[in-house]
Amino acid sequence: MSTVEHCLYCLEALAAHLEDRKPMTLDQVQMSWAEYISAANDADDDADELAKRLPALRRLAASSSSSSTAASASSSSSSSTTSLQQQSGVATPATSVSSTPPPTIAESPLFVTWNTLSGRGGEHSLRGCIGTFEPHELGEGLSSYALTSALQDTRFSPITLSELPSLEVAVTLLTNFEDAADPMDWELGKHGLRISFLYHGYRHGATYLPNVAPEQGWTKEETISSLMRKAGWTGRRDRWRDVNLKVVRYQGREESLEYEEYKRWRDWVVARQEDK
Structure with a gap:
């Protein structure tokens, strides 16, 4: 935890x-x-x-x-x-x-997410998120991925010193990895998902942490479809079931803290x- x-x-x-x-x-x-x-x-x-x-x-x-x-x-x-x-x-x-x-945890798979808070309501905007499914010693792993997600997420420019006051960090330690029986064999809000599939001769994969689907208000089917898009699938949304998906579900409780x-x-x- x-x-x-x-x-x-x-x-x-x-x-x-x-x-x-x-x-x-x-x-x-x-x-x-x-x-x-x-x-x-x-x-x-x-x-x-x-x-x-x-x-x-x-x-x-x-x-x-x-x-x-x-x-x-x-x-x-x-x-x-x-x-x-x-x-x-x-x-x-x-x-x-x-x-x-x-309980004290010495090592774990983990993800570090950075958000920018803005407006009076403190609206969240993703600023970086990178993690690992390999267990890492927390002293080294958290420090390493805190910097990697802040500075090397290719979807965003590196976080700068002037941005610190507007930041929120979220840490998720991942546990209970299980092969899902089918793409719907998981629970919203409880499980994160890691998918993989073959498409146009290449293997694609992507993950969503447990909190993503509830925050977006997605159904389970919408979550799977979005995750496939994230992985690079470009087929029709109503044909996602035609793809032979491997789905691994996992758990992890997020803790977050603002810079202030x-x-x-x-x-x-x-x-x-x-x-x-």
Whole structure:
């Protein structure tokens, strides 16, 4: 399962590259984030007052003082992309600080996606997405693919330093690879797809991560048709079933983080270093 720390690490890798400085290691990011969380929890403010002012803590307080449904409890603590609010100089993360940490993953297939946020509603525009289906050690893999997807995705120009404030990064660690019995043997929102097929004497292939189809509002058939187009198929859309498709389904939960939230954490890290 991808984590906030994985997202921080990708942003740190890209920011350090563009700022021409040495990046923190994944271990350093993870340790620093734990200290950051602890500092937020130790803020010398009355909990009730904090609950009034901070949406994340207000939701946590509500869930602990009333019989919330399982769905609402999950919704209140599921997203790390809710803004981090500053309190006593320390931003309070929107993730539940009392939740059990996810199990540590040493290596995994992975994808790193960059989006540009624009407008008042924070509309998302894809800025780069590259990954690997081969397991990589996360310290090396996340850093490498963070830079590759930001700078070498041929669909886009390389991300520049001036773009950092508008960026969001998303990390997906891939698991549970299975051969699908047929092109429809998968679930929307649960499975990502990797397809391959022969067309005009060449083998073609493409993938969509689990979140793509729900975000686009596609049906399963629309997802398969679009994925085939992505792979290079130019036949009639209503004839896609004539192609002998090999479909591999997989799972992976995406975690995302905006640069603004990374910057709050990074500023805290720098301030601590200066105080030492």
